[in-house]
Amino acid sequence: MTANALERAHELLGFWHEDVLRELPADVEVFDAHVHLGRDIDGMRGLPEELLTMMDEYRVGRAFMFCLDEPDRHPAFRAPNDRTLAYAEESGGRFIPFVRLDLNEDPIEEAIRCLDRGAKGIKLHPRAQQIALNDARLPPVFELAAERNVPILIHGGRGLPPIAADLHALVERCAGVQLIVAHAGIADMANLTARFAGTPGVFFDTSTWSPIDLLDFYRQMPPEQIVYASDYPYGRQPNSLLMAMRTARFAGFEESQVRLLLGENATRIADGQPPLEPSTPKGGDDFWQPTILARIHQYLSMATPLMWTRQPDSIGVLGLALNACDSPTNGYRNETEQIRELLATAQVLWVAALDEDEEGERIRSARFVSRLIHLADILAVTAHA
Secondary structure (H helix, E strand, O other): OHHHHHHHHHHHHHHHHHHHHHHOOOOOOEEEEEEEEEEOOOOOEEOHHHHHHHHHHOOEEEEEEEEOOOOOOOOOOHHHHHHHHHHHHHOOOOEEEEEEOOOOOOHHHHHHHHHHOOOOEEEEOOOOOOOOOOOOOHHHHHHHHHHHOOOEEEOOOOOOOOOHHHHHHHHHHOOOOOEEEOHHHHHHHHHHHHHHOOOOOEEEEOOOOOHHHHHHHHOOOOHHHEEOOOOEOOOOOOHHHHHHHHHHHHOOOOHHHHHHHHHHHHHHHHOOOOOOOOOOOOOOOOOOOOHHHHHHHHHHHHHHHHHHOOOOOOOOHHHHHHHHOOOOOOOOHHHHHHHHHHHHHHHHHHHHHHHOOOHHHHHHHHHHHHHHHHHHHHHHHHOOO
């Protein structure tokens, strides 16, 4: 039964692969502004061959790439940064390398070493490296980035206190620095967008799990300041591109603005071109959803933390989401049937992942569960756009 479910999962992902390609604007070249290669201390791995294959399949030309929080990161991320530079060289220019820094271990020396060897940006992770944004060691990093005309990409997702005020002070202090705030700045979104919306040279990437987060984000940030990002290997396709495009169109992006998001803004950063003048954000302050899709989204939101922490669905929330698909659909029968297919397959694989003794197979099944449930939730949120 598990084999059949895995086969069906591949078929479903193949269907949505084709759907994403149909939804991509004609002749667009996607630029992924946030990918990792290497092995994280949490066990996640980003493999160059896998990433390049995925990029080829989804018309992604280039990507900003940096290492994970690796077991051999001491001292100064030197060994992982060397691998980053090697991956970039082997990719023929498709991976654009960023040097990852730890403020506790020679950050300026390591940044200069890697920038001199071809790094094109700097990666900071305040949560993983326990960096406070008011740390006196940060301004020299920002000043170096401005001097070398390379962007800084900084984690702006879960696990952080409010960061907007200190980050704004750094940008104000270091004239000309280009900044990419990862994960749509969900750690402090309202304050970050209030301070940076309309500021040329400050960008936010789209690598979030929740389509609701992106809809809230788009209404606060001009399209000229948004770059598409997958967060590979944590983010996967077809989920990442599907969510970014469907939420952008839901928010009212014009096709030219979808192109900015998918590749043109990041291409300008990579090629050293000046940022575009920001326009106005898109989207509205209200979110309306058909009741049946709201129920499904609610149950999938309840299922997600259980799935991430590899717990059984003892509450039965996936079953409730499946049962909700039988409700009167008021014109959304095709969408609820698509959601049902994804969730029925995920339900089988969820049980299999928990029962599997071999770790590799358990992880593989769990990742399929994650991707299928995420796709179902994207549909639940955007199907009525």
